[in-house]
Amino acid sequence: MKKIDFKLGIIVALLFFVAILWRILMEKNQEIKNLNTDIEQLSDALEKDLVTKPSKATLKKPENYQGDIALIIDDFGYRNDEISDGFLAFKVPMTFAVIPGHRYSSLMGELSEKFGFEVIIHMPMESHAITEGEESFILRENLSEIEIKNRVNKAFEQIPQAVGMNNHQGSKATESRWLMRILGTNLRQKSKYFVDSRTTKETLAEETMLLLNVPTASRKVFIDNSDSPIDINRQIDQLVTFSKKQGSVLGIGHVKKNTLTVLQKRIPELQEEGFKFVFTSTLLH
Numbered sequence: 622m623k624k625i626d627f628k629l630g631i632i633v634a635l636l637f638f639v640a641i642l643w644r645i646l647m648e649k650n651q652e653i654k655n656l657n658t659d660i661e662q663l664s665d666a667l668e669k670d671l672v673t674k675p676s677k678a679t680l681k682k683p684e685n686y687q688g689d690i691a692l693i694i695d696d697f698g699y700r701n702d703e704i705s706d707g708f709l710a711f712k713v714p715m716t717f718a719v720i721p722g723h724r725y726s727s728l729m730g731e732l733s734e735k736f737g738f739e740v741i742i743h744m745p746m747e748s749h750a751i752t753e754g755e756e757s758f759i760l761r762e763n764l765s766e767i768e769i770k771n772r773v774n775k776a777f778e779q780i781p782q783a784v785g786m787n788n789h790q791g792s793k794a795t796e797s798r799w800l801m802r803i804l805g806t807n808l809r810q811k812s813k814y815f816v817d818s819r820t821t822k823e824t825l826a827e828e829t830m831l832l833l834n835v836p837t838a839s840r841k842v843f844i845d846n847s848d849s850p851i852d853i854n855r856q857i858d859q860l861v862t863f864s865k866k867q868g869s870v871l872g873i874g875h876v877k878k879n880t881l882t883v884l885q886k887r888i889p890e891l892q893e894e895g896f897k898f899v900f901t902s903t904l905l906h
């Protein structure tokens with residue numbers, strides 16, 4: 622009787638052991654299955670991203686090539702709505718300039734990069750006019766060198782995707798050789814470029830950047846200083862004329878409804894006509 626009990630005990634123990642082993646194997650199997658699904662989903666997403674990324678959409682020069690157009694869209698960071706979504710849905714290379722210090726600044730930096738756009742900081746700079754907002758970021762002539770650097774560092778911390786910078790306002794700041802020198806030295810250390818939005822005729826920004834070997838360029842046309850679609854269209858015509866004449870042109874617009882609507886119509890037309898949309902970084906000197 623004792624022998625049988627002993628054998629039974631061993632069999633039960635064995636069965637128990639096999640059951641546990643089976644369970645562990647099944648769990649591992651499920652884990653591997655889950656992992657595979659995750660990887661599949663991830664590569665699906667990546668594939669879709671690659672298909673829709675603007676940088677991939679227009680790599681080649683069209684056969685009827687007429688010239689390059691680089692567009693910077695300023696003032697990202699204030700809004701996260703159907704207007705910003707509309708810009709993120711474009712399938713051509715564009716450069717999006719994000720103002721630091723706002724509710725959607727970091728998010729817009731992230732989204733713009735994710736959707737394949739070039740990102741720069743739209744740095745608030747001192748203006749001759751009285752302005753409001755971004756107080757803790759504005760580069761002013763009466764700040765210490767350390768404070769200027771701190772503000773620039775803080776902007777790049779908030780928008781780490783940025784490969785360069787342009788100025789938001791800044792009619793006073795860009796006239797200051799002292800301030801432009803400090804900014805330029807800092808940007809060169811960071812290997813970032815600077816685009817002069819040219820908010821004053823007396824600007825020293827581009828020439829100072831050139832002296833300091835910071836890759837630079839300047840805005841040729843503002844496409845939406847007036848918000849009327851007729852005027853925006855007229856400014857885009859100007860952009861096109863410059864591009865044809867000089868081979869390339871740099872224009873600046875803003876995250877605004879009418880700008881979006883006009884660009885949604887004009888961009889495909891201009892591509893048809895042989896204009897190539899490029900990132901601002903391709904036009905630097």
Ligand SMILES: [Zn+2]
Pocket residue numbers: 695696743788789790
């Ligand atoms: Zn601005």
